[in-house]
Every structure is written in structure tokens, then in C-alpha cells.
Amino acid sequence: MTADSTGSSTGGIASDGTAGAVPEAPASPGSPDELAGLLEGTGYLADPGIATAAFLALRMRRPLFCEGEPGTGKTSLAVALAEALELPLIRLQCHEGIDAGQALYEWDFPRQLLHLRALEAAEGGRLSVDAAEQSLYTERFLLARPLLQALICAPCVLLVDELDRADDEFEAFLLQLLDENAVTIPEYGEVRAETPPLVVLTSNRTREVHDALKRRCLYHWVEHPGFEREVAILRRRIPGIDERLARQLTEAVQRLRSMELLKPPGVAEALDWAQxxxxxxxxxxxxxxxxxxxxxxxxxxxxxxxxxxxLDSLLG
Incomplete structure (x- = not known):
């Protein structure tokens, strides 16, 4: 990663602070149907709505905010997009109390301390305070976390998973990245992506995400798949499963979703049952x-x- 005269930075840096290669952007699919075909090649069967939303996010270079019940394939979409487009996947798993240090960057304090001691020994105590401080805040001591990695490694797919688990302050923190594909590190400067990452944000809607963030994204509500599509998913993901069993399982799972359960099953649970x-x-x-x-x-x-x-009513 190199800094320009304005203090902004571009280039490659690995999660341990070392330089990393920046992948070339592959050719973008020309239509939602073409993207759906690429996703199908990874085992993800996208309906027209999902394929169109993902295609527009690619074409318009806008983040895609996917909301829906747990187990509807929101996270799997980001994984499949990375595989289909031959891009690195960088994932940030949100949780209560997540902050910039966990999501963006940290300074490697132990190495900075060792560096200062080495400078003192080498300079015999004659090193100026300004020079010592300036030498501490370089990419050598910068530990890139997922958001910073995504800006540096772009083109890539950045998955911000279960955003609804984070708090309002973290949402506000994301706005600059979503607006400008850049973040500002006070001691270092601005880091800006040369090519915007494809950002996929997911939410299980345990709380409402604020309008300020939604305005910066394309939005798609992800439904559970219909009967035939879910049968196709089971047969695609579980090689060798009997078609009759796949249809029985799908019918039972979809009946379970219509019951008043504490945790209705998603596609992931249907696959577990089939396995x-x-x-x-x-x-x-x-x-x-x-x-x-x-x-x-x-x-x-x-x-x-x-x-x-x-059970009798479940199995028809």
C-alpha cells in the first residue's frame, strides 16, 4: 500500500500488514440471466428477483442490502457471488458491541513499542519526538481488519453479515465506506479503493436498520424458495438424493414454516435434514x-x- 501526496492510500496489504496482490477484475455478466447462470454453476439457484438485484448492484456499483428471515440464503448469495465472479470473499461478522478496531484496523502496539526501543538504542536518545511518532504510524504497523482489507484488495466481495446485530454507532461508521468506498484513519490518512468492492449487507431484521444506510444501498427482501426451487436446491446440493425424498422433505419443511414455531427452518436446515x-x-x-x-x-x-x-399432519 502506498500513500499519495494527499494522504490517501491505495494498493495491497494483507491482514498481517504485509503487501498483498490485488486481483484483476473479471468480466462483468451482461444480464441478470447470465449472472443467474454463473451463480447456478456454484450451486446457488437464484430466482429472477435475486439475480436482478445482484446484477444491478454490480452494474451500478452500489451496495446490496439483503433482508429476510434466517436461512433464506442471504449469506450464501455473497459466497456464491464471490465464487461465480472469481473474486476474493472478505467477511465481517457483526455482533453486539463491534467497533472500528474489530472491523477496520488496529495498530500493532507491541511491535510499535519494540520499534521505539530499537530507535532509542540506535539513536542514543537523540531521536526527535516528531520523527519517532511519524515512524510509528506507517503501514508496517497497520493491522487491516475486514473493511480495510476489502478496500485494499478490491475488486472483491465484502460481506457485512447480520448487520442488525450491531448498534446504531456502527451503522453510522459504515456510511463513509458505502458512500465513497473509502475510510479515514486519523493517524494515517484516507484509504480509498481503486475499484469499488461489491458490498453485500445482510439482516435478519431483529431490529430496523436506519434509513441513512438503506438509502445508500439497493434493497432486496429474500423470501424462502418456492416448492420446485427448493426441491431443485436439495437435489443440487445433496448429490444422489432420491427425487421422491427431496419432494417429501421440501413439503414437510414448507409445512413446518407455516406452523407457529420459535425458529422456523430455513434452507440450511432443510439441507441438514436431507443429509x-x-x-x-x-x-x-x-x-x-x-x-x-x-x-x-x-x-x-x-x-x-x-x-x-x-407428525401425521406434517407428512400429509
Whole structure:
């Protein structure tokens, strides 16, 4: 990473502060259908709405904000985009209390301290305070966290996952990055991406994300897949699964989603259930098998009790 005369920086730096190679941007797909085909090649079956939203985010160079119930494939979309476009994936997992030090950068304090001691020994105490301070705040001691990595490594896919878990202050912190594809490090200067990363933000809507952030993004509400699409996902992701079993599982999972459960199953849980049944060598979902394997698809004891009491209706 090199700094220009204005104090801004471009180039490559790895997570340990060392220089890294910047990948070349691949050719962009020419249409939503073409992008859907690329995503399908990774195993992600995108419906027209998702494919169009992702295509527009690429073409317009805008962040894509995906909101929806847990397990609808929001995170998987970012992973698939990175694979389909042959770009690095950089992921920031949000959580309560996340701050700039965890998301953007930190200074390597132990190495800075050792550096100061080495300078003192080499200069015999004659080193000026200004010169010593200036030597501390260079890329040599800068530890890049996911947001800074994304600006430096771009083109890439930056996944800001489960933004709703973070607080209002962190949302405000993201605004400069979303607006300008740049961040400012007070001791160092501005770091700006030469090529904007493709930013995918996800939310499970445990709280409302503020309008200021939404205005800077394209928005897409991600639904659970329809019946035929979910069957196709199971058959694509679980090689060798019997079509009859895939259809039985999908019908059962979609009925579970219509029940008043504490945690309705998503696509990830449907895949887990399918893997569990294939591991047991089952080619049919019957009441006994469903009762003993529900732990693959339901995660609360209250939900398990409720569903086991009505297995006949679940299996039709």
C-alpha cells in the first residue's frame, strides 16, 4: 500500500500488514440471466428477483442490502457471488458491541513499542519526538481488519453479515465506506479503493436498520424458495438424493414454516435434514424417521414437542 501526496492510500496489504496482490477484475455478466447462470454453476439457484438485484448492484456499483428471515440464503448469495465472479470473499461478522478496531484496523502496539526501543538504542536518545511518532504510524504497523482489507484488495466481495446485530454507532461508521468506498484513519490518512468492492449487507431484521444506510444501498427482501426451487436446491446440493425424498422433505419443511414455531427452518436446515436422511440410507420420509431426525431441522425443544405431536399432519 502506498500513500499519495494527499494522504490517501491505495494498493495491497494483507491482514498481517504485509503487501498483498490485488486481483484483476473479471468480466462483468451482461444480464441478470447470465449472472443467474454463473451463480447456478456454484450451486446457488437464484430466482429472477435475486439475480436482478445482484446484477444491478454490480452494474451500478452500489451496495446490496439483503433482508429476510434466517436461512433464506442471504449469506450464501455473497459466497456464491464471490465464487461465480472469481473474486476474493472478505467477511465481517457483526455482533453486539463491534467497533472500528474489530472491523477496520488496529495498530500493532507491541511491535510499535519494540520499534521505539530499537530507535532509542540506535539513536542514543537523540531521536526527535516528531520523527519517532511519524515512524510509528506507517503501514508496517497497520493491522487491516475486514473493511480495510476489502478496500485494499478490491475488486472483491465484502460481506457485512447480520448487520442488525450491531448498534446504531456502527451503522453510522459504515456510511463513509458505502458512500465513497473509502475510510479515514486519523493517524494515517484516507484509504480509498481503486475499484469499488461489491458490498453485500445482510439482516435478519431483529431490529430496523436506519434509513441513512438503506438509502445508500439497493434493497432486496429474500423470501424462502418456492416448492420446485427448493426441491431443485436439495437435489443440487445433496448429490444422489432420491427425487421422491427431496419432494417429501421440501413439503414437510414448507409445512413446518407455516406452523407457529420459535425458529422456523430455513434452507440450511432443510439441507441438514436431507443429509441426515441420506446418511441413514433412507429413501422415504415416514413418521418414525421424521420423529428421530427432527433435531436436524428444529432447534428448540418446544418446537420438537409441538411437531412430534402432529407428525401425521406434517407428512400429509
Amino acid at each position: 441426515a436422511l441420506t446418511a441413514l440410507g433412507k429413501d422415504e420420509l415416514d413418521a418414525e424417521t421424521a420423529a428421530t431426525t427432527l433435531g436436524a431441522v428444529l432447534k428448540y425443544s418446544e418446537d420438537l414437542d409441538r411437531v412430534r405431536a402432529s
